[in-house]
Amino acid sequence: MSKASRGSAATINTMTFATASAEGLPQPRPGRAVGLLGRLLEPWVRIKRDPVEPGALFKPDVPVCYVIERNGLSDALILDRACREAGLPSPLQPIDGLNLRRRRSMFALTRRDGVVFGRARKRAPDTLTQILDALERQPEADVQLVPVSIYVGRAPSRDTGWFRVLFSENWVMVGRFRRLLALLLNGRATIVHFSEPVSLRQVLAERGGESTERLGRKIARVLRTHFRRIRAAVIGPDLSHRRTVVDSVLNAEPVREAIAATASKEKISEAKAWRRAQGFAMEVAADYSHPVVRSASFLLSWFWNKLYDGIAMHHFDKARAAAPGHEVIYVPCHRSHADYLLMSYQLHSSGVVVPHIAAGVNLNLPVIGPILRRGGAFFLRRSFRGNALYSVVFNEYLAQLVDRGVPLEYFIEGGRSRTGRLLAPRAGMLAMTIRAFLRAPRRPVLFQPVYIGYEKLMEGKSYIGELSGKPKEKESLLGLLRATKVLRQRYGHVALSFGEPIELTPMLEQASADWRQAAADPDAKPEWMNPLVDRLAERIQVNINATADVNPINLLALVLLSTPKHAMAEADLLAQLELTKALLVELPYSDRVTVTAQTPAEIIAYGEKMGWIGRVSHALGDVLRAEDEQAVLLSYFRNNVLHLIADAAWVAACFLNNRRMSRASVLRLGRIIYPFIRGELFLRWDEEGFAERLQGVVDFFVGRGLLESQGEGRLLERGPGQDDGAFQLKTLARSLMQAYERYYIAIAALVKSGQGTLSAGALESTCTTTAQRLSLVHELSAPEFFDKALFRGFIQRLRERKLVWTNEAGTLEFDPVLGEVVKDARVILSREVRHSILKITAAPDDKDAASQAAA
The missing domain is CATH 1.10.1040 (N-(1-d-carboxylethyl)-l-norvaline Dehydrogenase; domain 2)
Incomplete structure (x- = not known):
């Protein structure tokens, strides 16, 4: 796109008058008043023309008629000013040489009916038909049709104020009041784009016997396509699915068949069934808005700074490197309502496209629902059972997103974890995603697991209440307003850790060599599908756990909750924290697990600062303890990382009631118990791998002096019960x-x-x-x-x-x-x-x- 010159208005007018005279164009009247409104608008608008000298596009001595995308007085005044500054014929004058009743040489393709709540109306303008009729009566005459695109405040930069972003140019045809605000806030970033003129005489010559009315409709359709292409180039693609996706969903063959089946089954008209399907599609579909996303990023920046001391992202560069060329599906763990906001905010801040997020319909609350929808949320019901039409519409909508390459995000646990553990996956969304890919396998699908770790949860107390038998509190706007009290607290640090991505195609190849045959038949239900979905779901959970971030609160919870009264002498706590951290660092669970850099003393100080533990002074040494309510809440954070020490906890457990035990017995019993621990904690090893891991843990304990190896390593022995080593083993064992x-x-x-x-x-x-x-x-x-x-x-x-x-x-x-x-x-x-x-x-x-x- 050409760059606007920044010369003064007088200099521009002098240049453009000279250009107009040289080319024989009709010269504007220099002293002509543009009206009171034009003068009032002038200080608020700074125009950038594209091209800078559009007069070079025009043919001399041929009358001009301008076409703008949307009707509005402000657009007419902006166009008039741009034409005056460029030395072009004014759009506020009649078309020269044609006896038309129109006083202006311009028209809009789209009008908005009504003053306040009107809707956009698209049809061939009467002015266009009148011009074509006049040209038929005057075979020697011609008119240049000039499409002009006007953008007030195109997509803003990252430094633009958040309030202005709300009124930046987008794909929505706004009302008069909103357009006025846009001019006041963003008028100094106005772009007027002149396109190549179209000779209507040439169009008439090539019409092939069509009537002027039919020809007018055809020209209007071509012009709308042209304006959409220019708008996409200037402000980005239209991501409003209520315009670009819903129609595609309703016109898809599976949906049309479901509509017909519903009409037949319920003995209603197809029109009524179609309206029901449209209602389902509108209930589901996101309505992505760049201004809303940008505005939300400003608001969330303040919100996170109010709540958290920092948000860290681990292994994001690896995730970014793997994404190009793939349809990316983000599959994080689900621990808080803040999860999806954090994910979207961090991805947006990192320059990555914000994914469309599957949200429960319970979050489609008044006020909040529309905002989430414009941030990319699409809503789904908890159950599709008994509603075949809704199921088909939702599946088709998801297929449209996958086919268009829109990044997605959903939580396969089906709900927030109340215990801190990963929940058993509900693989419905995974199955729908795989079927959508099979239907149109053009872009390979990549599942990106993400671990989200907190140091304190906003919902912590409600989780404990629900687990204790209290009914789950239904989401409501009033509940959200009551939750604003969370702003009075601090919630420490948050970590988003990106796990090893999972490509779908290799898993399909492993499941069936002829999986592409299923792609050719959309109704096929191959036997390998359900086992594949289950393996994929389990692998996602395993990869989430394999990228855990161990923060100071996790470590405190692991240690203190393994004591009967959740209290330890400070010296013992320091030693146990050092042992646990050394175990995690020296025997890493995976290469993506991260562990806090704080020392044991710093961890204790941080726990006191966050209010998780209290200090009881004593002459023989201070005692650190977690009060009853805090201990219950800490169990959540212990469970976040419990899987990381499952191997060590098992070895230690073998010496709780036994001072001596053979290495072979530790491994044998470990093999028996492992399938159950693995299923509960989503561990990454098979049974042989776990046995090898246990060998490493035994060697670690021997190296630390917690166990003594005898008989060439065949027999293991711990110290007596009062020994420090025995106490440390007992504390580890109690974790599981x-x-x-x-x-x-x-x-x-x-x-x-x-x-x-x-x-x-x-x-x-x-x-x-x-x-x-x-x-x-x-x-x-x-x-x-x-x-x-x-x-x-x-x-x-x-x-x-x-x-x-x-x-x-x-x-x-x-x-x-x-x-x-x-x-x-x-x-x-x-x-x-x-x-x-x-x-x-x-x-x-x-x-x-x-x-x-x-x-």
Whole structure:
């Protein structure tokens, strides 16, 4: 695009008058008043013409008629001023040589009906038809049709004030008041783009017998296409899906078929079914707005500075390098409502296109919903069941996004984690994405896992309440307004860590060599699809965990919550923090895990500053402790990184009730327990890899003096109970002890009830009530200990291992080997805990037997 000269108005007028005279163009009247409104507007508008000298485009002695994209007095005045400054014929004068009733030599393609709430109206302008009719009556005459594009405040730079961004040029036809504000705020960045003139005489000569009315409609369509192309080049592509995608969705063959099927099934007209489908599409579709995104970035910048002490991004350069040429699907973990705002803000600040985000329809609140929609959110219902038309419309909308290469973001956990752990994935969006790619496999799909880590959560207390049995509070505008009190607190640092990306095509090749045949048949449901979706979902969760960021609060939570009263002497806490951090650094879980650089002393000081722990002064040395409520909240942050020490916790657990143990027994029992730990924590190793990892942990403990290796490494021994090394092992072991206790509860309840006695639902309920009772007796501070979803997942893994199955009566039967597992539990579970669990789960007549089994 040409650059405007910055000469004075007088100099420009002198030059343009000379140009007009030389070329024989009709000269404007230099002293002609442009009206009061034009004079009022003049100080607020600075015009940049493109090209700088548009007169060179015109033919001499041929009348001119200007065409603008949108009707409006301000656009007419801007065009008139641009023409006067360039020495061109004024658009406010009649067309020379034609006896038309029109007083102006200009018209607009689109008008807006009504004064305040009118809608845009597109049709062939009457002026164009009148000109064509006049040219038919005067075969010797001609008119130059000049398309002129006017942009008031094109897409602003990063330094532009946020309020001005709201009124920058976009793809929406705004009303008069909004246009006035745009002129007042952005008028000094006005662009007037003159395009090559079109000879209407030549168009008439080539019309091929068409009527002037039909020809006028054809010219109007061509001009609209021209204006859209120029607008896209000046301010960027139109990302408003309510104009560019919804129509495509409704015209797609699957949607048309679903509309016809709905009309037939419900005995309604197809027009009514179509309107219903349109309503679904409008409910779903994003309405991306560059000004809103830019404005939100300014607001969020203030908001984050108010809430957080810093936002870090790890491995983003690797993610950026992998993205070109791919359809990128961001799949972060979901821990807070702030997740998607943080992701979009950080990507936008890093110069990356903001993804379109799948949001629950519960967030489509008054005021908030439209803002989120303009920020790229598209909404989906929690369930598609029973609404085939909605399902087809949503699938088609998602397919349109994938086909257009729009980056996407969604959370495969289905909701925010209330425990800090990754939830079992709900793979519906993954399945729809894969089917969308199979339908049009033009651009390879790349899934980008992202770990999001906090040091304090805005929703922390509500999470604990929900886990304790309180009903989930429904999102509402009033609730959001009440939540503004969070601005009074500080929430520490946040980390966004980008994991190893996952390419879809290699996984498809692995699933089926002829996967492209499924692409040729959109209705195909290949057998390999569901297993592929499950593998992809699990791999995403594994890759999220493999890029965890360990912050000071995570470390404090890991250590303090492993003590009975969540308190430690300062010297012991320093030593345990040093050990845990050394374990994470010297035996890294993966090359993408990051660990805080703070020293143990700095971690303690930071925990006190953030209010997570308190100091109790004592003559024999200070004690650091977490109060009851803080301890419950800290369990969330322990669970964020619990998977990183699962291997070390298992080795340490083997020496809780045993001073000596063979290395082979540690590995053998580790192999037995690993599938269940892996399923719960989304660990990255297979069973052989875990065994190798355990070997490394044993060597680390031996090197640190926590274990002593005897008999050429075959026998391992810890120090006596009062030894510091034994205390450190015990603290590590307790990190995962609650998981082992949950497993024991489920297996003990099943075995004690007997074959074919309990259904899966009854077993879940029994496990939950048992865990709740045990939590009360032992004062456990982790509400997820009795989370029914964790028991459900464990029972499912027992099914997968063929250790448990459902009989014809719908009740559970099990492999007798589970009875041996109950006995083996004495290796890591204390007699007291085993007795408590067996006593609670046993039938009344079995109390004595339970006591004997615990012994």
